[in-house]
Amino acid sequence: MIHTTRMGDAAGIPAVLAHCFLGHSGGWKRLLEALETPLDAVAFDLPGHGRSAPWEGAGDLHGVATAALAAQIAEPALLIGHSFGGTLALRQALEAPESVRAMVLIEPVLFAAAADTPEFAAHVAAEQPLREAFARGDLAEAARVFFALNGDEAGWHAMSEAARQMMTRQMTMIGATMSVLVDDSEGLLAPGRMAAFDKPVLVLAGALSPPVFPAAARAVAARLGRAEFVSVPGAGHMAPLTHPAATAALIDAWVLRNGLNEKPRVG
Structure with missing residues (x-):
């Protein structure tokens, strides 16, 4: 639905x-x-x-x-x-x-x-902690890193615990x-x-x-x-x-x- x-x-x-x-x-x-x-x-x-x-x-x-x-x-x-x-x-x-x-x-x-730009190469390097968090199954850390990569790590820390938990659950969709x-x-x-x-x-x-x-x-x-x-x-x-x-x-x-x-x- x-x-x-x-x-x-x-x-x-x-x-x-x-x-x-x-x-x-x-x-x-x-x-x-x-x-x-x-x-x-x-x-x-x-x-x-x-x-x-x-x-x-x-x-x-x-x-x-x-x-x-x-x-x-x-x-x-x-x-x-x-x-x-x-x-x-x-x-x-x-x-x-x-x-x-x-x-x-x-x-x-x-x-x-x-893909052929310096910006992409730098992004791939910065994204490595996200991939490592996924590999460890640490979805909460993956969510924090995801917000940081999007320029809004402060927004992640400002969320309520319920909101952070919901977005942590949604992290499984990123890999897809x-x-x-x-x-x-x-x-x-x-x-x-x-x-x-x-x-x-x-x-x-x-x-x-x-x-x-x-x-x-x-x-x-x-x-x-x-x-x-x-x-x-x-x-x-x-x-x-x-x-x-x-x-x-x-x-x-x-x-x-x-x-x-x-x-x-x-x-």
């Missing part, structure tokens, strides 16, 4: 919102309130997150989550995805371009796109996504595949994010046919939550530049 929430304005642009790993659909509320562009938005909780059913632990979690996103699309939609959610939106656009009107990708964590995000097992980076997507895309990255995140975002934007890359001033990896007004302003301006501010006419 996938939990969904209707947000925004029923008269607005059809949109589907995919949140970050360890997040939930309610995290979009402040961004939607800050947007001047009206969106008729469906936000959903990823498998194993929020009020959706737990992930069963078998199969391709990235594929299961992409299918959950696809199930929310009733007509060609604006997809907005943050972090892990951004990679789901990207996969959906490449697998079913007719279902997507345009995309906003906020730091999509397709790290494989930046590595083959797609780090090794590109789904071939999202296959030559010419992204370039063939010919609809508007806005790729955002926090100006203060750990370096591998903007590096991956820039690399994704460079491969897409009609993508713009823009930094969110003063923001880190969690820009839509920590800097909703700045993020919304960039999205609003892009919508106007690309004539996306009206529903497409039918017939």
